[in-house]
Amino acid sequence: MENKWITQSALVKATHYDPDTGIFVRRVNTGRHDRHKAGEVMGTKTIKGYIMVGIVSRRYMAHRLAWLYVHGEWPDQDLDHINRDKSDNRIANLRPATRLQNMQNVEKHKHNISGIKGVCWHSQRNKWRAQINVMYKQKYLGLFDNFDAAVKARAAAEILYHSHRAQ
Numbered sequence: 001m002e003n004k005w006i007t008q009s010a011l012v013k014a015t016h017y018d019p020d021t022g023i024f025v026r027r028v029n030t031g032r033h034d035r036h037k038a039g040e041v042m043g044t045k046t047i048k049g050y051i052m053v054g055i056v057s058r059r060y061m062a063h064r065l066a067w068l069y070v071h072g073e074w075p076d077q078d079l080d081h082i083n084r085d086k087s088d089n090r091i092a093n094l095r096p097a098t099r100l101q102n103m104q105n106v107e108k109h110k111h112n113i114s115g116i117k118g119v120c121w122h123s124q125r126n127k128w129r130a131q132i133n134v135m136y137k138q139k140y141l142g143l144f145d146n147f148d149a150a151v152k153a154r155a156a157a158e159i160l161y162h163s164h165r166a167q
Helices: 008-014 062-071 099-104 147-161
Strands: 015-018 023-026 051-055 058-061 078-081 094-097 119-122 127-134 137-144
Touching (some): 008 051, 008 062, 023 062, 051 062, 058 062, 078 099, 094 099, 119 147
Antiparallel strands (some): 078 094, 119 127
């Protein structure tokens, strides 16, 4: 978590945040020789897909700045991007979450070929396997003759085990 050097009042003075788009815009010229102009969209995308915003010689994650801007305080836990798009910093797309809840709301693995998180083909048994991570441990849900049954088992397990899904 970044250090909390900037206050809400300093943030509002330096930037304008649009809660409907999630975009920060610079209010005043800043930088050496006013290199950064008022009216410019702020932020750069990191390798992991988050937007970082530089203010007063410090870099902050834009979703955490958005929370500060709107709610007047730094979030005391993780912020989850509900739609899983790390660059979508609309306030409606952000929710406080525990680290565990935040980890539950991740994209499917890049090697997943079924298209559904937690469902894979078990080639030795010629069946579909369903699984889910619960409290940092993998929970086996079973082997299924057809894909749809495995998907339904996974969906039911998400409702049962992942607290953010019940909301």
